[in-house]
Amino acid sequence: MDVSSKMGLVNLSQDIEELWNEWQIRSLMLIGVLLQIILTILGERRKYTVGLGDFLWLAYLSADSVAIFSLGILARSVANSTNPNLIPVFWAPILLVHIGGPGTISAYSMHEVDKLLINHLLQLVTRIGVVGYVLFRLRENAFMLVAIPIFISGMIKYGERIWVFKRNKESNNLSQQPSAKRPCIPFEDLFSFTESSSEVRYLHEARLLFNTSKRLFQSLDLVNFDQRITYELVSQKEAEEAFQLTEIELGLKYDRLYSKVATISWHRFIIRSVTFLSSIFALVSFSIMIKSKSVYSKNDRIISYVLLSGVVCLESYSIIGHLFSDWPMIWLSRWEKTFPYLYRSRCFSLLLSFSGKRKRWSRLMGQHNLISSLSKKPVNKLRKKYFPGNLNIHCRVDADKDLKELIFKQVMDKRTRYERLRYERSKNGPDTSDFPVLLKLLEERGCNSLQSKGCFRELGWSVDDTEFSHSLLTWHIATHVCYIDDSRKNGFANHQNCAMSRSLSNYMLYLLVHCPNMLAMELSGTRYTDTRIHLHRLLFIRNTPKEAENDIPMDKLDALSFPKAQVRAFFYELLQSPSTNILKEIGEQEEEKSALLDGCRLAMSLQSLETQDGWSNDKKWEMISELWVEMLMYAASHSGWKEHADALARGGELLTHVCLLMAHLGLSKQCPPARRDQLDDFLETVVYDV
Structure with missing residues (x-):
C-alpha cells in the first residue's frame, strides 16, 4: 500500500472519530426520546395487549441504560472541554426526566417491584448528584433559566418512581401492619353511592373489591365482613357484569403495581401541574432566548427543540391518559353531593361511557x-x-359471553352446593367446622x-x-x-x-x-x-x-x-x-x-x-x-x-379472573367460614379507623 493510500485511511479514520465525538451525545439524546415515546405508548397498552413482552423489555432496559450512559458522557465532556457551553446546559436535566420514566410504566415486572428500596434511593442520589455537577459547571450559562425547571420536573418524576416502589413495598408488608386483621371495606362506603348512577356504582363496587383483593394478593385470609360484602356484590350480578367488575378491579391493581397512576388527590394534582408547567416554561423560555442568543449550532438548536417538545408532549400524553383512567372517575364520584351539576354534565357522562368501554385486559386465551x-x-x-x-x-x-356465562354458572353452582353442605353439617352441632367442606369442594x-x-x-x-x-x-x-x-x-x-x-x-x-x-x-x-x-x-x-x-x-x-x-x-x-x-x-x-x-x-x-x-x-x-x-x-x-x-x-389471564370470582364468592382457601356471632364483626366495622 502506497503512502497516499495510508494517508487517506488515516484521514478517513480521523473524520469518523470527529463525527462520532460530535454526534455521540446528540444521537444518544435522540434515541432516548424515541425510547421514552415507545415506553409511554406501549406501557399502557401492555395491560390489554399480548405479545409486547420481549420488545417492551428491551426498550425498558435500553431507556435507563441510554440515559445513564448519556449522563456520564455529558459529565465527562463538561469536565474536559475548554468550552463546555458548546453543549446545551438543559440536556442533563432532560436525561433525569428520562430516568424518572413515563407515567404509564414505573416497573416492568414483580421482580423489580420487590427490589430493595435502598437500591433505588442510592440511584436517585447519585444520578441527581451527577446532574447537579453538570449544572454547577455550567452555572454561568445564560440558558440556566431553561435547565432549572426541567431539573425540578426530573426530580419530581424520579421521586414519583421511588414513591411507587415504596408504596408497593408497604403493600407487600400488609401482614405486618396493625390493621391487617381489620376489614378493608369502610363501613360508610357501603351506603354512600346507593343513589348514584349505575355507572358510578359500578366503579365504586369495583373499588370495594379492589380493597379486599389487597389481602388476597398477600395470601392473607379475608375478614368475615369483607367476605360477606364481596359475596353480596358479585352473586347478584349477571356473568358479564361479574367479569366486568373483576376486569376493573384488576385494572386498578395493574395501575398500582406497574404505573405511576394511583388514587387522585390534591397533592398529586399539584405535582402533575408543576411538572407540566415546568416543561412548558422551559420550551417557551428556550424559544425566546434562542432568538436573541444564537450560541448553539443549528443542529443543536433542532435537537433541543425536539427534546423539549418531547418532554411537553409526553407529559401531556401522560396527563390525558391518567384523566381517562378509572381513578379520576372514582375520585370525581366522591364530589357528587358537593358538585351535583357535575353529574348532570355531558362531559362527565361521556367520560363515564368511555370508562365503561375501555379494555383493561386482553380478553384472550x-x-x-x-x-x-x-x-x-x-x-x-x-x-x-x-x-x-x-x-x-x-x-x-x-x-366470549357464552364462555363467561358457563364459568359463572358453575362457580355459583359450587357456591350453592357449599351452602347446602354447610347446612347439613351444621346439624351435627354448632361447633363443627365448615372448612373441610370447602377444601373438599376445591x-x-x-x-x-x-x-x-x-x-x-x-x-x-x-x-x-x-x-x-x-x-x-x-x-x-x-x-x-x-x-x-x-x-x-x-x-x-x-x-x-x-x-x-x-x-x-x-x-x-x-x-x-x-x-x-x-x-x-x-x-x-x-x-x-x-x-x-x-x-x-x-x-x-x-x-x-x-x-x-x-x-x-x-x-x-x-x-x-x-x-x-x-x-x-x-x-x-x-x-x-x-x-x-x-x-x-x-x-x-x-x-x-x-x-x-x-x-x-x-x-x-x-x-x-x-x-x-x-x-x-x-x-x-x-x-x-x-x-x-x-x-x-x-x-x-x-x-x-x-x-x-x-x-x-x-395482557392478563382468564385464570386470574376466575380466581378472583371464586375468592369473592367465598370459594377460596383464604375465605375461612364465617363465625356464628356475626354481630361482633359488624360492630367492629363501625369503630375501626379508615
Whole structure:
C-alpha cells in the first residue's frame, strides 16, 4: 500500500472519530426520546395487549441504560472541554426526566417491584448528584433559566418512581401492619353511592373489591365482613357484569403495581401541574432566548427543540391518559353531593361511557393443542432455546359471553352446593367446622360433572387418584379426538358446547406448557414431553420403513412434523371397531409418563356413550365443557397470587379472573367460614379507623 493510500485511511479514520465525538451525545439524546415515546405508548397498552413482552423489555432496559450512559458522557465532556457551553446546559436535566420514566410504566415486572428500596434511593442520589455537577459547571450559562425547571420536573418524576416502589413495598408488608386483621371495606362506603348512577356504582363496587383483593394478593385470609360484602356484590350480578367488575378491579391493581397512576388527590394534582408547567416554561423560555442568543449550532438548536417538545408532549400524553383512567372517575364520584351539576354534565357522562368501554385486559386465551402441533413446521433451534414462550401457541381466542356465562354458572353452582353442605353439617352441632367442606369442594376437578351425568363409575378413573397434569393431558387428548371424530361424522364442530370445550382444553394445555407456575405444578413439562414424544414415535413408525425406525435420535424425533391427513388417519383407525390393535400398538411404545394411552381410552369411552339410551352428542359435549370448567376452577384455587400479578403485565389471564370470582364468592382457601356471632364483626366495622 502506497503512502497516499495510508494517508487517506488515516484521514478517513480521523473524520469518523470527529463525527462520532460530535454526534455521540446528540444521537444518544435522540434515541432516548424515541425510547421514552415507545415506553409511554406501549406501557399502557401492555395491560390489554399480548405479545409486547420481549420488545417492551428491551426498550425498558435500553431507556435507563441510554440515559445513564448519556449522563456520564455529558459529565465527562463538561469536565474536559475548554468550552463546555458548546453543549446545551438543559440536556442533563432532560436525561433525569428520562430516568424518572413515563407515567404509564414505573416497573416492568414483580421482580423489580420487590427490589430493595435502598437500591433505588442510592440511584436517585447519585444520578441527581451527577446532574447537579453538570449544572454547577455550567452555572454561568445564560440558558440556566431553561435547565432549572426541567431539573425540578426530573426530580419530581424520579421521586414519583421511588414513591411507587415504596408504596408497593408497604403493600407487600400488609401482614405486618396493625390493621391487617381489620376489614378493608369502610363501613360508610357501603351506603354512600346507593343513589348514584349505575355507572358510578359500578366503579365504586369495583373499588370495594379492589380493597379486599389487597389481602388476597398477600395470601392473607379475608375478614368475615369483607367476605360477606364481596359475596353480596358479585352473586347478584349477571356473568358479564361479574367479569366486568373483576376486569376493573384488576385494572386498578395493574395501575398500582406497574404505573405511576394511583388514587387522585390534591397533592398529586399539584405535582402533575408543576411538572407540566415546568416543561412548558422551559420550551417557551428556550424559544425566546434562542432568538436573541444564537450560541448553539443549528443542529443543536433542532435537537433541543425536539427534546423539549418531547418532554411537553409526553407529559401531556401522560396527563390525558391518567384523566381517562378509572381513578379520576372514582375520585370525581366522591364530589357528587358537593358538585351535583357535575353529574348532570355531558362531559362527565361521556367520560363515564368511555370508562365503561375501555379494555383493561386482553380478553384472550392462549391456545396450545398437542395433536395439532404435530403438523406444524419444525422450530429453529435458536428460537426454541431463546424464545420458548412463543412456540406452538397456535392462536388466541376470545373469552366470549357464552364462555363467561358457563364459568359463572358453575362457580355459583359450587357456591350453592357449599351452602347446602354447610347446612347439613351444621346439624351435627354448632361447633363443627365448615372448612373441610370447602377444601373438599376445591379439590374437585371433574368428578362432580361426571357424577351429575351418571358417568363417574365408567370415567372417574380419569380425574381421581392421578396427578392433575396427567388428568389434564388425558382429557385434552380425548377432547380433540372426539372433536375429530364428530366433525367427520356429523359436522358437530361448530356446536357451542363443543367450541367452548375445545377452547378451554387448549387454554389449559397452554397454561400447563407456557405458564406452569400459574398452575403451581412441579415437573409439569416432563409428562407433556413424554406424551408428545410417544405420539411422535408412533406416527414415525407407522409412516417409515422398518429398517429406518431406529435410525433417528430423540431430539430429531421431537422436531418432526406430520401432515394433518396422517395424524387424522391414525385417530380414525383408533376409533374404528375393533380398535384393540391400535391400543396394543400404543401400549407397546408407552413412555414412562405419557398420557396418550389413557387419552385414547377415554376418547373411545366418550364416543361409545352415544350408543347408550338417553345420550346424545349435545349431552356429551355439555358434560365435557362442564368438566373443563371444573378443571379451570381447580387450577384457580391452587395457583399463587404472585404469578397472577406477573400475568397482569402480559395482557392478563382468564385464570386470574376466575380466581378472583371464586375468592369473592367465598370459594377460596383464604375465605375461612364465617363465625356464628356475626354481630361482633359488624360492630367492629363501625369503630375501626379508615
